[in-house]
Amino acid sequence: MAATTEIFTNAANVALTNTQVTVVAPATHNYHNHPTPSEQSLVPLAKLYRHCAPGAFLNSAERPDPPKCSPKTRQKLLVETKGFAKAERPTSSAMWLTGSAGSGKTALSQTTAEQLKEEGYVLGCHFFFRSSKDGKRSDGHCWVPNLVHEMVQILPETLPYIEKIILSNHLVFDQQPDGVLEELFLKPLKAITTPKRFSFRRTFKIIFGRSSTSTSATHIPRLVVIDGLDECKSPEMQVHILKTIANVIPKLPIPIRFLIASRPETHIRAAMNDLFNHIPLHRINLDEDQDIRKDLEGYYHDRFSVIRRNHPSLRGREAxxxxxxxxxxxxxxxxxxxxFIFASTVMNYISHRGGNPFTRLDVVLGIKVRPQKDKPYLELDILYRIILLTVEEDDRGVVFLVLSFIYFAGKGEYPYLQLRTSPEFLEELLKLEVGDVPRLLDPLVSILSLPEAPSGTIKMLHASFFDYLCNPDRSEDLTMSFERAHEVMAWRVFDEGERLGWQPSEVRSSTTTESDVLASNRDYVVLDSFLLHASRANMSLDLMLALFALEQSITAMMQNSLAKVSSPPNQPWLADRGSQINTLLVSKLGGHLSCHDDIVSGPDGLSEVERHQQEMANLIVQSITNGPDESILASLIRQLRSGLRRYRTGSGLSGKVTNNISRLLVRALVRAWHPTRVMFYPTDILLLLQDPARVIRTSSEADLKCGKEIREFIREFSCQRSVSKIQDNDSVMFIIDLERRWMGQSAERPYI
Known part of the structure; x- marks a missing residue:
């Protein structure tokens, strides 16, 4: 008996029928989770996509309304950028599109890319943005995966090589961008352009858009757009990206063009000069565009035309x-x-369907006050804030001080200082180290232009930047204060006054006018300049002491003038400047008594301030009494306005001094000749009479006489009001109340 071989021992799902063996196979299970060939091709692409920044693509949903060039604008520039991409040069090259913040770089890049994509020239795009939702658009590691991802769509022949590299090198995306570009962009491109790997005719047609024997126009997908390089989150990465591009250009097997758009940041400008000195580099500076004015005019006309057609307030109104x-x-x-960012921002504001376009245009032009809820410059304000916050916090105070002098020089309000906006001059003025001004202003080069030479001029590129800095509603905590700058300027003028000796020369000709005196003597201009800046400065103790010293000098000059038989022409001018110093010290010292005990107290109870003020006020009154001068009275009243609020309360040193001056001023005024008194009826001088107890302190004969004179003055004013038929109820009630106070009929505040 033959031996039996048990070949089906413990077998399952097996059936024997005659001589046939049937195996019933159950559903298979891949216990090791190996992907199928079709699944296998998706694995590397998924890994690639995870390292991309989807929001940085040309037509990304994250950029629903990207800036574009308006019709009929930037025509020459578009011809230039598109011509650069289409040029039949055999080598790769680069174009640097630069310009200040808001000059239209992204709009030009976007429009160029969109138009060339339709023609089949675009190989990839990456639009950096600092404030993206997921942070990827500012990540410098994402631009190469984005470029590779787009290349796969446009040149599918590269896909097998890219997949192979990703599968064989799991750490390929952990390299710096230059390594990723070498592996996933350069190697696949070289592979598909090597004839031995493919049919030469087929490869040539794929890459160059024509057969080997054709002479038709080429459609080479070769333009790579990198916009907003300065929006990449670190300057080091920005330079690395430029270095990567510069290194790969000589190795490329096809003539790829790189269009790089960025602000003219110093490190980017330096990298462009250093890295691309042996590579064809085409430069376009939008700040030097000669057609910008015409383009802006066309843009405004187009936008207003749309408003007239579509806005609810204007639709169908032919007028x-x-x-x-x-x-x-x-x-x-x-x-x-x-x-262009200013133009687009204000036009978006004016065209908003929820507002009145007429009113909003007037707001932009400064004709009407902006409603509190309106933010006509919101986009621009965000841009300025982002730029300013790049300045180190410790440097911000000095930077704002430098900007103050650039602002002063631009306004031209202080020509006597001969202000210049060169780094050299500003460093000398502010006692900074050599080279400090360019270093401090470097973060702001997208809104101002730094000169190559230290003696060159710093230029503002944004006319609206200082409007932003000077408006607290817009700049908020970044609002620029000019007090420190005025203090610096006050000391600069004071030093000049010390050199001249603070002695305005006396012109003896009785026919010489005050304007002739000022024009013939620089001392007058210097003194006026000092007082102007001191009044606007942050008042330090040293500056107050300087004012006291100057006050004594003016006092001496006035005494010399009053001692002469015929008063010289400079006496009214000196009296006016003396009153300015009086009021300046009063207003500045009011809230700072505890800081200046050495000058606000004296052994006899009369402080140095009061002593100086009293002496100056007496001289002013004497000057008015001797020869009434309306200009002096006008100046005195103007200068005293700043102290009126404290005069009413009588608080602190400021209130005491103002009260003393006010009493003397009132007495001088009521003794002045009739036309002068009539001239000042409607002015704030009447407010000085509201509180009799502060003008008349005692029951002395002199004070009683003064009270009588003031009552006559009030009667005269009341009569003048009746003659002029003033019907203003507030005015009438004010006079009635004033009469009651001084006639002793006010129960609320009885007279003496």
């Missing part, structure tokens, strides 16, 4: 087809400087 006027358009162009 407003010429709105706005050409003069208003010109004003907008001037405000825009060379920045």
């Amino acid at each position: 407003y087809q010429t709105w706005p006027s050409q003069q208003q358009i010109e004003a907008l162009i001037i405000k825009s400087s060379t920045q």
